[in-house]
Structure formats: C-alpha cells, structure tokens
Amino acid sequence: xxxxxxxxxxxxxxxxxxxxxxxxxxxxxxxxxxxxxxxxxxxxxxxxxxxxxxxxxxxxxxxxxxxxxxxxxxxxxxxxxxxxxxxxxxxxxxxxxxxxxxxxxxxxxxxxxxxxxxxxxxxxxxxxxxxxxxxxxxxxxxxxxxxxxxxxxxxxxxxxxxxxxxxxxxxxxxxxxxxxxxxxxxxxxxxxxxxxxxxxxxxxxxxxxxxxxxxxxxxxxxxxxxxxxxxxxxxxxxxxxxxxxxxxxxxxxxxxxxxxxxxxxxxxxxxxxxxxxxxxxxxxxxxxxxxxxxxxxxxxxxxxxxxxxxxxxx
Amino acid sequence: xxxxxxxxxxxxxxxxxxxxxxxxxxxxxxxxxxxxxxxxxxxxxxxxxxxxxxxxxxxxxxxxxxxxxxxxxxxxxxxxxxxxxxxxxxxxxxxxxxxxxxxxxxxxxxxxxxxxxxxxxxxxxxxxxxxxxxxxxxxxxxxxxxxxxxxxxxxxxxxxxxxxxxxxxxxxxxxxxxxxxxxxxxxxxxxxxxxxxxxxxxxxxxxxxxxxxxxxxxxxxxxxxxxxxxxxxxxxxxxxxxxxxxxxxxxxxxxxxxxxxxxxxxxxxxxxxxxxxxxxxxxxxxxxxxxxxxxxxxxxxxxxxxxxxxxxxxxxxxxxxxxxxxxxxxxxxxxxxxxxxxxxxxxxxxxxxxxxxxxxxxxxxxxxxxxxxxxxxxxxxxxxxxxxxxxxxxxxxxxxxxxxxxxxxxxxxxxxxxxxxxxxxxxxxxxxxxxxxxxxxxxxxxxxxxxxxxxxxxxxxxxxxxxxxxxxxxxx
Numbered sequence: 022x023x024x025x026x027x028x029x030x031x032x033x034x035x036x037x038x039x040x041x042x043x044x045x046x047x048x049x050x051x052x053x054x055x056x057x058x059x060x061x062x063x064x065x066x067x068x069x070x071x072x073x074x075x076x077x078x079x080x081x082x083x084x085x086x087x088x089x090x091x092x093x094x095x096x097x098x099x100x101x102x103x104x105x106x107x108x109x110x111x112x113x114x115x116x117x118x119x120x121x122x123x124x125x126x127x128x129x130x131x132x133x134x135x136x137x138x139x140x141x142x143x144x145x146x147x148x149x150x151x152x153x154x155x156x157x158x159x160x161x162x163x164x165x166x167x168x169x170x171x172x173x174x175x176x177x178x179x180x181x182x183x184x185x186x187x188x189x190x191x192x193x194x195x196x197x198x199x200x201x202x203x204x205x206x207x208x209x210x211x212x213x214x215x216x217x218x219x220x221x222x223x224x225x226x227x228x229x230x231x232x233x234x235x236x237x238x239x240x241x242x243x244x245x246x247x248x249x250x251x252x253x254x255x256x257x258x259x260x261x262x263x264x265x266x267x268x269x270x271x272x273x274x275x276x277x278x279x280x281x282x283x284x285x286x287x288x289x290x291x292x293x294x295x296x297x298x299x300x301x302x303x304x305x306x307x308x309x310x311x312x313x314x315x316x317x318x319x320x321x322x323x324x325x326x327x328x329x330x331x332x333x334x335x
Numbered sequence: 336x337x338x339x340x341x342x343x344x345x346x347x348x349x350x351x352x353x354x355x356x357x358x359x360x361x362x363x364x365x366x367x368x369x370x371x372x373x374x375x376x377x378x379x380x381x382x383x384x385x386x387x388x389x390x391x392x393x394x395x396x397x398x399x400x401x402x403x404x405x406x407x408x409x410x411x412x413x414x415x416x417x418x419x420x421x422x423x424x425x426x427x428x429x430x431x432x433x434x435x436x437x438x439x440x441x442x443x444x445x446x447x448x449x450x451x452x453x454x455x456x457x458x459x460x461x462x463x464x465x466x467x468x469x470x471x472x473x474x475x476x477x478x479x480x481x482x483x484x485x486x487x488x489x490x491x492x493x494x495x496x497x498x499x500x501x502x503x504x505x506x507x508x509x510x511x512x513x514x515x516x517x518x519x520x521x522x523x524x525x526x527x528x529x530x531x532x533x534x535x536x537x538x539x540x541x542x543x544x545x546x547x548x549x550x551x552x553x554x555x556x557x558x559x560x561x562x563x564x565x566x567x568x569x570x571x572x573x574x575x576x577x578x579x580x581x582x583x584x585x586x587x588x589x590x591x592x593x594x595x596x597x598x599x600x601x602x603x604x605x606x607x608x609x610x611x612x613x614x615x616x617x618x619x620x621x622x623x624x625x626x627x628x629x630x631x632x633x634x635x636x637x638x639x640x641x642x643x644x645x646x647x648x649x650x651x652x653x654x655x656x657x658x659x660x661x662x663x664x665x666x667x668x669x670x671x672x673x674x675x676x677x678x679x680x681x682x683x684x685x686x687x688x689x690x691x692x693x694x695x696x697x698x699x700x701x702x703x704x705x706x707x708x709x710x711x712x713x714x715x716x717x718x719x720x721x722x723x724x725x726x727x728x729x730x731x732x733x734x735x736x737x738x739x740x741x742x743x744x745x746x747x748x749x750x751x752x753x754x755x756x757x758x759x760x761x762x763x764x765x766x767x768x769x770x771x772x773x774x775x776x777x778x779x780x781x782x783x784x785x786x787x788x789x790x791x792x793x794x795x796x797x798x799x800x801x802x803x804x805x806x807x808x809x810x811x
Contacts, residue, residue, distance in 0.1 A: 120571040331599040
C-alpha cells in the first residue's frame with residue numbers, strides 16, 4: 022500500500038472520530054444547558070469550547086458563551102478551522118483520495134453523510150435542529166464503521182483506519198476527562214466527596230458512557246468510580262485502557278504484516294508497561310492531571326512513530 | 336435557435352416508424368407508465384450524486400463538483416453498423432500508431448511530401464525528446480478515443496482523434512451500471528453487448544506493454560494529478576476496477592534506474608504507468624520545471640526501457656486539428672488503403688484559397704482552434720450574432736494557421752427523456768480503443784454525448800451536454 026494511502030486512511034478515521042466526539046460533547050452540553058440555570062449553562066458552554074480546544078478561536082470572536090452562538094461556532098463557523106463541517110469535509114476529502122483502498126459501500130456511507138450534514142449546516146442552526154444535527158454526525162460514524170466492518174478487506178488499510186480511530190479516541194477522552202474533572206474537582210480533597218450528580222452524569226454523557234456506567238455500578242456515583250471506569254475499564258469501548266489495547270492490537274497486526282517491528286511498536290511496549298496492572302490508587306497518587314498529560318504525550322508520540330514507520334509522507 | 340428538420344433521427348424514420356435498432360426498446364418503452372418513467376428519471380440523478388460520479392469545475396472561489404446529466408434513453412447501434420465502424424476505427428488507429436512511429440523516426444511521410452514539415456516544427460505537441468526512441472512494444476497510443484458523428488444511415492464521420500489522454504470511459508461503464516440497476520428487465524428483452532469488462536481488458540492491454548526491466552507480473556499504476564483534477568473520479572474508478580495503485584507524482588521517485596512508488600514497505604518499482612497527467616507536467620527535469628505533478632527523471636528511465644508510459648509522450652500531436660485534416664492521406668500512406676471512415680470536410684485556414692472561402696462563408700461554418708479542445712474557442716457560424724462573427728473574423732485574419740473550418744453538419748439525433756415525453760437531440764459517439772502488441776481491442780459501445788438543449792449541436796459536458804448509455808446489439 023502507498024504510504025500516502027495509509028496516511029489518508031489513518032486521518033480519514035481520525036477526523037471522523039474527532040467529529041463524532043465533538044458531537045457527543047455538544048450533546049452533553051445541550052442537555053446540561055436545558056436542564057440548568059443560565060449561569061451553569063454558560064459555564065457548561067465554556068467548558069465545551071475548552072474541551073474541543075477552541076477557547077482562543079472562540080474568544081477572538083465572541084465575548085459571551087451563549088448556547089446558539091457556541092454550537093454554531095463548533096458546528097459550522099467559517100472562522101473555526103476545526104468545525105464539524107470542515108472535519109466532515111476532511112473525512113470525505115481523505116476518503117476520495119484513498120478511494121481505491123476503501124470499498125464502494127464505505128465511500129457511499131461517507132459521501133451520503135457528507136451530503137446530509139453539509140446540507141444541514143448550510144444555514145444557521147437553531148434550537149430546534151441542533152439535536153438532530155448532532156445525531157447525524159454520530160450516525161455518520163456509525164455508518165462508516167459499520168460499512169468498514171462489513172465490507173473492508175482485513176489488510177493493512179483496515180489496521181491503519183482502526184489505528185487512527187483509537188489514537189484519536191484516546192486523545193479526545195483523555196482531554197475531556199482532564200478538563201471536566203478539574204472543573205468539577207478544584208482540589209484533590211474533593212475526591213470521594215458527594216458532588217452534584219448531574220455534573221457527574223454530564224462527564225459520562227460527554228463520552229456516551231452514562232448508561233454503561235450505571236449498568237456496571239448501580240447507583241454508585243463518585244469521582245473515583247467514574248475515573249476508574251473511564252481510565253481503566255477495558256469493557257468500555259471509549260475508556261483509555263480499551264483504546265490503548267485496541268491500538269496495541271492494530272500495531273501488532275501491522276508489524277506482523279510488514280514482517281518487522283518499528284519505533285511505534287517499541288513506544289507501544291513502553292506505554293504497555295505503564296498501563297499494565299495499573300490501579301486507580303496509583304493514578305491518584307501521581308495525580309490524575311499528570312497521568313493524563315503523560316498519557317496524551319505517549320499517545321501523540323506513538324501516532325508520530327506510525328507515520329514514520331509506514332512512510333506516510335516521505 | 337431553429338431546429339433542423341433535415342437531420343437523421345436514429346430512432347424514427349421519416350414516416351414515423353421505428354428503426355430496427357430500436358424496435359425492442361420501443362416495444363418496452365411503450366408499455367411503461369409515464370409517471371413511473373418520470374420517477375426513474377429523478378432517481379438516476381440521486382444515484383449518481385450518492386456514488387460521487389462527478390467532475391470538478393473551477394469557479395472563481397472554490398472547486399465545485401458537478402454531475403454530467405445522464406439521459407436514460409439508450410443510444411442503440413446494430414451489430415452490422417458496429418462491425419462496419421470497428422473496421423474503420425481499427426484501420427485509423429493502426430495508421431495513427433504507424434504515423435507516430437514515423438514522426439519520431441525517419442519522417443517518411445514528410446520526405447514523401449504528403450505532410451508539410453511546418454506542422455511538426457511549430458507544434459508544441461511534437462516532442463524532440465521522443466526522437467529515435469521506440470516505446471515498449473512499439474505502442475504509442477495505448478488508449479484512444481475516436482469521436483464520431485453520424486449524418487445518415489451509413490454516413491459516419493470522424494470528428495476528432497483523442498490520442499493524448501481520452502477521458503469519459505468511466506461514464507460508459509457507470510451509465511451501463513445505472514441502466515442495469517434501473518431497468519434490469521430491459522436487458523433480458525434486448526440482447527446488448529457487455530462493456531463491463533473494459534477495465535479487465537485495459538489492465539491486460541497495459542500489462543502486455545510492460546518494459547524489458549519488468550520482473551514477474553507487471554506492476555501497473557494510474558498516475559493522477561490529484562483529487563482536484565476534473566477527471567479524478569475517473570482516475571480512481573479505473574485504478575479501483577483494474578486493481579492498480581492510484582499514484583500521484585509525490586508518491587513516485589526515480590531510484591536504481593526504475594520509477595518506484597513509496598509504499599508502507601519502502602520503495603517498489605512500477606512497470607507501467609497509465610498517466611492522466613499531460614506531457615508537459617510529466618517530468619520537471621525534461622519539460623515544465625514548475626511541475627509538481629510529475630516525477631523528476633522519469634523520461635530518462637523511460638528512454639532506458641525502465642518503465643512504460645501510457646500513452647507515450649508526444650502522442651498529443653494526433654489531437655491537433657491541422658494534423659487531423661491530413662488523416663485521409665495519413666491512413667492511405669501507412670495502410671495502403673483508402674480510409675474507411677471519412678473525415679468531416681475541413682478547410683485549413685493556413686491555405687490562402689481556403690481562408691478566402693471560410694471568410695466568405697463564415698456564417699455557415701464551424702471554425703475551431705487547431706490546438707483547442709473541450710468546445711472552447713470555437714465559432715458556430717449559424718448560431719452566432721453579427722457581432723460575434725465580426726469579432727471572430729478579426730482573430731481569423733490575424734492568425735489564420737491557428738484555425739480550421741468545417742461545414743455545420745446536420746448531426747443525427749436520438750431521443751432524450753423529457754417531462755413531455757421523448758424529444759430528439761443531437762448526439763456524437765466516442766468509442767474507446769485499446770492498443771497493445773496483441774492487437775487492437777475495441778469495446779462494443781462507448782460514450783454517447785448528447786446536447787440537451789433543443790437544437791444545440793454542442794455536446795461537451797463543460798457546455799451543457801449530457802451522456803447516454805450506448806448499446807451495441809449482439810449478432811443474431
């Protein structure tokens with residue numbers, strides 16, 4: 022496979038995942054905003070913008086955090102280079118560039134989602150339609166992953182696509198957790214205290230983990246439990262541990278297919294040693310923030326090594 | 336615009352009866368409900384949008400992807416008509432290859448006084464770098480599109496030769512797929528020759544032209560300028576259908592005397608490059624130094640027998656309309672036979688008497704630029720205003736050798752589907768021809784382009800033309 026094609030597949034699925042995660046965040050924010058008072062809502066929108074890394078871009082344009090303004094900025098604003106609209110465009114552009122490495126069904130899933138979403142985002146998004154659009158973006162991910170699972174050859178392209186998905190998901194969940202957790206727990210002494218259940222619920226919702234968490238931990242909502250769930254629970258497909266081990270599998274498959282291990286596999290093994298047998302107590306001991314920073318850095322380094330190992334650009 | 340009544344309609348004879356080619360189709364069509372047909376017509380567009388069969392158009396700000404309108408009434412050719420056409424096409428294409436070999440070797444045709452040397456000397460499409468070199472297998476035009484027009488039951492003319500990089504074959508294939516998906520029952524009623532094996536035939540034909548340096552099964556790649564090129568969809572489509580790599584210039588480099596592509600496993604040699612990049616962008620070391628689309632050094636590898644480039648650089652000279660005007664002589668010179676497929680009558684404006692005639696009859700003629708394509712820069716006399724004629728006359732007098740003129744042909748019509756039923760529109764036909772050392776292979780069918788505007792003679796997609804599925808009936 023061409024290095025450029027591997028690169029395109031990797032980024033096609035990174036952008037898809039990023040758009041999807043942004044939609045999940047928005048979804049959680051919307052729920053918070055309609056069920057809470059104005060001040061809480063404003064705080065919530067501020068944190069949504071921060072979680073997608075757009076604080077600077079947003080505040081260069083607006084002074085206040087009002088719902089409609091925020092979601093239009095995130096979804097479709099021309100001054101926002103990582104709007105959902107532009108990310109979905111990147112997904113499609115990459116899909117077009119790797120058209121020969123994906124199936125017709127996968128291409129059509131992406132193309133039809135793009136047609137639907139770009140049409141819906143062609144105008145201001147009001148209160149009445151924002152929920153529907155967020156649904157479209159999530160469905161775009163579901164359709165593409167479904168078409169991939171059902172039709173794509175299990176060759177290296179498949180593994181590059183999956184590697185992109187898990188690198189992005191791990192990065193995004195780690196960032197959301199870091200940000201939200203510190204918004205809610207200004208100091209570590211709060212760990213274990215009973216906080217507003219709605220706020221906790223909101224963290225879980227941002228990563229679509231609310232019902233899974235409830236199902237596993239009937240009624241038991243506390244910071245330790247939630248952090249353990251999002252960081253270490255390998256059963257939850259958006260936890261850091263799950264993404265980590267899925268990425269490890271993809272990298273192992275790629276090394277096997279290429280008959281050699283590269284820098285990415287070496288970095289992955291180092292990360293493995295840090296993650297193996299890790300307990301939530303150890304995470305809190307080194308500090309959650311520090312743990313997440315290290316995790317994000319290691320994840321980024323692995324992504325860079327994948328690009329080098331498989332000659333994405335040169 | 337006045338609709339010409341005198342033209343030949345391919346479906347209906349003068350007395351309103353249905354011609355033989357269309358009998359089975361019309362029987363079927365007459366049984367269908369108008370409302371159902373209208374719904375099908377609308378479905379077709381949705382299908383094309385979803386599958387992304389688009390071409391890019393460059394506007395002022397950003398590239399826009401557009402659909403070429405598809406008309407769901409097939410254009411039908413009988414087995415006998417097709418047999419006659421293929422004989423003429425084969426003859427013309429083998430003459431083109433012999434002509435190209437000669438142009439880049441001894442130029443016997445010039446020595447014999449049958450072709451003026453100045454047509455080569457001042458021609459940017461003629462490449463000095465190809466002189467004395469014979470491409471692998473002796474093949475210059477691996478893929479050719481011959482544009483044909485019809486004016487009567489047995490009157491077909493060649494309008495243009497496309498030997499550079501003929502496009503549109505993906506429409507031939509997708510139009511058929513769409514027709515089969517929309518009207519499966521039609522194909523059990525009417526015996527139509529298949530076109531769907533074209534990509535396999537193309538892959539085989541290209542592999543047969545592999546260079547000497549090839550080890551094992553030839554590695555074929557399609558070279559595209561990239562996703563913003565107007566025909567990108569077709570490049571991706573053909574690579575996908577052939578199971579070939581779709582590469583860009585940045586994926587390739589010259590290494591160890593071969594052209595190699597950057598894969599996730601390192602560099603691997605490419606044997607045959609089906610390039611959809613123009614000559615001048617192919618190699619920045621040899622041609623346009625600004626080109627980002629090509630591969631530095633590829634021409635050296637080519638000349639050393641390390642790679643096959645399809646079509647060969649320098650074949651574009653055959654698309655030149657001044658050269659075209661000599662095709663009857665060219666065919667006769669290399670095949671020793673009269674051309675089976677005639678040219679459209681052509682006046683070379685470089686010739687004094689011809690120019691005088693053209694100027695006198697400008698309002699009746701079609702005038703084209705010698706190097707032009709895509710329907711740009713041409714004058715259609717009968718539909719032009721006095722002002723347009725006067726402006727064109729000035730250009731013509733200033734630079735006569737840049738133009739040729741042809742009579743306004745009364746092109747045949749074929750019905751299209753409209754809200755008010757079937758309506759005749761002018762059509763042309765581009766069959767696709769593959770050339771390899773194994774022979775000349777013509778896929779039964781081609782791309783029918785149709786002028787969707789009533790009375791219009793311009794079928795180019797950039798100027799409001801559409802396409803139709805083209806059926807060649809099986810021998811019975």
